[in-house]
Amino acid sequence: MPNSLAEPWYNSKMNPVIEVKNLTKVYGKRSNAFTALKNINLTINAGESVAIVGKSGSGKSTLMHLLALLDKPTKGTIEVDGVESTKLKARKLNQLRNRSFGFVFQQFFMNPNDSVLQNVTLPLKIAGTRRKERHELAEKALKTVGLSERVKFKANDLSGGQKQRVCIARAIVNNPKILFADEPTGNLDSATGDKVIKLLFDLNRKKHVTLIIVTHDEDLAKLCDRQIRISDGKIVEDTGTKAVKAKTTKIAKETKTKKGTK
Amino acid sequence: MRFFETLRTANHNLFRNKVRTFLTILAIFVGSFTIILNVAINSGVNAFIDEQTAALGGDNFIMLMSKDSAAMMSEQMSASTGPQEFTEKTNTIGVLSDTDLETLKNIDGIDADSFYSPTPLNGTGYITSSKTDKKYNVGSAMILPPGNFNIPLAAGTLVDQTEEAKQKNQIVLPPEYPQALGYEKDEDIIGQTITFALKDEFDGSFKEFKAEVVGVEANGIVSSQFGMLLSRALYDEMYTFATKYYPANYEAPTYYVMATFDNTRFTEDEIKQAISDAGYYAWTINDMMGVIRTFFDVIMIVFSIFGGIALLAAAIGIVNTLLMSVEERTREIGLDKALGMSSGRVFTEFATEAILLGFWGSVFGVIVAMLIGNAVNFAVHQPGAFLEVFPTFELFKFTVGNVLPIVIIIMIIALIAGTAPAIKAARKNPIEALRYE
């Protein structure tokens, strides 16, 4: 392990997964128009853990949705794996959302009347995975978030923290390459929050999943390789990819101490 | 696998709002129920008419008369509206002379050998048997037609048509006479001898004639056209008696002739045209059945209009239900799309729901229509009921061929109705949909 920590497992400069140029997002029209993002330029590299921080209403969620190709920019371009988003075929775009990305939304977005299992298997169902395999993968993901006994529960009957973990299970069930998490600890008490954080960084370290975490929690932000600070729709600070090595070591220490205290 | 999964999901989603779905299905049910009953009655009537047509030797049956008679006949058929103003034309029954008959026989396509122009026996008479004290009216009695008229029988055979058999006194009875004459089953009277009596109009006495029963007609429209069918010998004997006070050279006038035409060479319309060109008028089996058809057509038009309106309302109901459903499930659609579901699949899911609504509605329509239709079929043939005399007339006839197309058409209508809501769902932008409150 120490060996792998000394040597970063990726070469950040070599492998950009998302590249954003001159990104602007305007909500509404004419007199109602509101510019949520202004001229954003950004490159995210494979395996990075990136924190997008900023005050409420600064445009973090908007940026994340654009990066995840869930919404269309008003101006500017987004390239994923070197392909510009507007040039992607509908089929390819759906495949990206379904197989390569994992999402944890700020407001959860679950189907409240469906069971935990049904919620977690949703991405696999969309992918057309067979029932049996779907259940196996979902149970594995639920085990990872520590919710194995809640499989049959109705999603609505869970506590806030449990819902958040179900959403994480859903986000990881398809083994994504990039995980987008909008305020993943926002609804959690600190103990569960820590669990979730450990889980996310485990994925980042062990499975090389690129993490993009939106948060206003400075402590969580510090655990990431890189922090991008947004204010009024503009990037006001980007620590860049240079801090990777140091941060990596830091996370390793943090998680180790957490393991120790447990 | 995909297909069944889509079906299962759609069915599951459909029954999430049970009341709304149930009401929509109910609306479709009303429409399909009505239309299926309509189609069933149509099939029933057609099957019955076909059977009756076949009874007259098929579609080649034709009734020939003068144009004057035709005018009066159609006047009588349509005039249910009180006294009509006198015109000579509409009040004349044209008699066909021997020259007329010759002309008709020479029309290309008409089978001259088939000419049959029965003169009903007139006079007061009764029929009875050794098994009963009661006497019954003779009604209409005529000579047995030539062999190409295929009169349906419930028992026995038609009077023997051989020359020697024509010398015997034989008779074919109309339906229900066997029972009236004291025989339980139609078969029981075959071979028995019954008694005819005709009144001597001068001295008031009755003369008896004996006849062997050889057949019993089956119930139907056709049997009412014929009445008692007598062998040549019996007919001649009775006819001579009935006309014994008539002038010596009296010949009964011929008002109409039944015949057959060659329907392999001519259509019904062509032969009617040829007859019309010759200055006569023809009634085909379809004209005759048309009277029955008109009666049922009225019922069917009412049914169709009602069913059509109900289906239109149901289609609007489907649009409404699905629009509400799309609205309610906006977030869910947003999530599906965010997780990579294609617009096509979103469309398919909603379209499948629409088709399922049509499916359930029409299937329930079929089931209930069949239950009620068959119950009515049973009821109308009970003693004293409207179709008691026509045991073979299945009023509502359900077949795969008439039910299945209705189910499919209703499913297609439902799909069309569901298209707009399904497109609306498919076009949603994931993030906007997720933000929907």
Ligand SMILES: Nc1ncnc2c1ncn2[C@@H]1O[C@H](COP(=O)(O)OP(=O)(O)O)[C@@H](O)[C@H]1O
């Ligand atoms: N769909 C929308 N229509 C109009 N304004 C929006 C919409 N979504 C977000 N906004 C506005 O854009 C700004 C940024 O929103 P958001 O990205 O959610 O901020 P954050 O996630 O940083 O709290 C806010 O002022 C918000 O009100």
Ligand SMILES: [Mg+2]
């Ligand atoms: Mg936000």
